[in-house]
Amino acid sequence: MNVIPNDSEAASNSGYLASRPQVWFAFAMTFALMFFDFIDRQVIVSLFPHIKSEWHLSDKQLGSLVSVVSIVVGAGGLPVALVADRMGRVKSIVVMAVTWSLATISCMFTANFSQLFMARAVVGLGETGYGSVGVALISTLFPKSLRSAALGAFYAAPSLGSVLGVVLGGMIAARWGWKAAFGVVGVPGLVLALFYLLVRDYKTVALTPDSNPESQPLGETLKRIFGALARTRTLLWVCAGASAQLITVSAMWSWLPSYLNRFHGMTPEAAGKAAAVVVLVGAFSCTLWGFVVGRLTRRNPRNKLPALSVLCLVTSVIFVAAFGGTYTAAIQFKLIVLGGFFMNCTVGVVAGVAMDVVHPGVRSTGAAVLSLFQNVFGLAVGPVLAGALSDRWGLQHALTFIPLCSVLAAGFFVVAMRSYDIDAAKISDVQLDAAPALADTVGTGTAA
Template sequence: MTTSTPSTAKNRGVIRPTLGQARFAFVVLLIINILNYADRSILSAIAPKLQADLHLTNTDLGLLASSFLFIYAIATLPIGIWADRGIRKNIVALCVGLWSIATALGGLTHTFIHLFLTRSVLGIGEAGYAPASQSLIGDYFPKSQRARVLSYWSVGTLIGTALGLVCGGLIAEHFGWRWAFFVVGIPGLLTALLIWRSVEPSRGAFDNDEEGGKDIVAGHGGVGKDILTVIKRIAKIPTYWILLVAFIFSFFTIGSAQFWIPTYFVRAFNLTVGQAASISGGVLAGGSLIGTLLGGWLADLLQKRRPQGRLIVATFALIVGSPLTLLALSIHEMTPFIIVFILAIVCLSLCLGPLNAAIQDIIAPEMRSTAIGVVLLLAHLLGDAASPSIVGAIADRTSLGFALIITAPICLLIAGLICLAGLRTVARDMKAMQDQLNQQHA
């Protein structure tokens, strides 16, 4: 039961959830992540119907996707700072409730401006989830399991995207696009209650287990007292900024692909909205599921042998994914396109868990939410928040296929080359973080 008394370590007030409590909270966070991405992807599934009903251009469609992501990016950092100070599970619960209501209200809109505003509010709600949730997961499980657990959590991204695409497309085709918003918006209220009832673990409770058995009790107020000091500390970690640039370019590709691929199927292969959503959802989910689980397993396995293990997996995935993406978008027959595109998705998804775990490996526990918040702020603003509009504007002047083919492969290649540079710094930054923890809690 989630109400049982959390375990403590050495009577020092360290709250370490039991295995059952950690698993319960993780399942709830996974479900929330699924709903998170279902809410996000629903718009791309219904885009052709929405475009015809409201008489929108490709640029207009891109702006609707970008409205959510821009607000999401801007709100992520301040809420990430709040997560470093406050009770993270309560922050998650509040934000989940807010985005669920905003999604349902999207079904009541009748103009571009009204829908633009509801998608913007959706961004505020979802911004509070990722930093606090990743910080929670980092404290629910030992360091040796983080890449694997975060990869499992990332599976929610894939399942949610698939559900949003498939259900959204089928609902829009049979009942109208407004009902798609109603169906995906309501379940979030229940998960908000469940995460609110879970256990809040101490920050960094497991971080020293493998280095001598000392327990960490990280303060809740360090960031809020002097955010500039925290940013200065983060700025001195080279690998962090390398990972940030890799996130920006990979997010650009992910954002444009997730939004435009269903529409690309409709236009390139003459499919209905329901058919395009079902196929794209299955392709994205299937390839991503394989890649994400395999990436987490490989990263943890290689990390035991080399401190650069997680970043090696991410680098390989991005560099190989670039030419595969280029090849897929150059194919104009359905079956071979799907085969190559799945391989490209598998490669891209290999990096999800390792990159998230690598950030936690180099950042002290009391700064992790803020560090993740900075990454998400810049990666969304410069990456997936901008890409739907940019690709849409290019498509209005050329074609959607051309817009995708000149952006996605190049961005993936740049992200991979940036990660190559990180292989030289990550081991040193990991050691510096651990030495700092050992000095503070000797």
């Protein structure tokens, strides 16, 4: 039985696809899973000093333990999203949450770098497609006027999860050993997966009026999907810009605890807590920038893109100054915190822009394209590139160079602005409807 009352009339009057309680319940559950997703993903960064000491790893190897998750997530995102767009988003999310949670728990039983690397790859396998499918669900259930704000709030979950992951990792390692951290953080995702069965999905719509997404041959379906995405030039440029900015973000998330440990003499636990402050500021600003940019560009949504360009340039200037200059520890940390306030500016907004221009029938797949770029060319690149540069030049010089990627991001967003209006107009008249919660269909024996 669905515990959330249906109110389709209220939904139609407000622009929500289902009733407000149902939509906000879906948001809360999707946010919670993303939160624990990134706890599981980022808990390892505060464990770097312990792992390096015990297994004698290079910085490049340590960075690869973070990057492998993003690589697998990016590589597998498209197949999972294709399945989700055809078979249902809620079912896909439940399976993914169970998989990544069990894989995280398995990390505590590893005995060497190779085993931990493979276990982390399976964590990525479980997380594959989650972000893109979650984005498609939230962006479709909410009114378009709230899309950037809702996605900005949703994308605060990775930062908040990273904060708690970094803090918990250091605290648990100090008391029970670093391997115990994986066991502690892996359990909540299993519980949340069960509650996710109550979330409302939306009915899959055809790309064209004469196509049936369920009976159409796979080859023809893929041709229509990728043809539609390839013609959406805004999506491709936004993917490039988002990826470049995330190189900066992921490098800071992964290496700031180690930087504070090495250059400011902090213990791993204290360095993790200090780095968590920067990530927490980023979590707050992610929601703030999603709201502010969305609010300021309501009359002309295309202006989201030059706004992002300016914010990326500010990010680069602050971080280059922070790591490239000579300051006291206190002043440098304040500059790093300021950079953290700007660095997450793109996350929610770019997802909203992508959903503005992608056909609702392939939004999971469109979001997966964005996720592929962000993970493989952004989140995966930052940690391992910074680690490789650190092995060669030293960590401080590496963190001075990496923020220049934000300048590249700014250029990509300016180019994306040119095609936004044309791409958004192509899908302006598509009609949508909500589907029942998966728990209801299971209880009545009907198909979703």
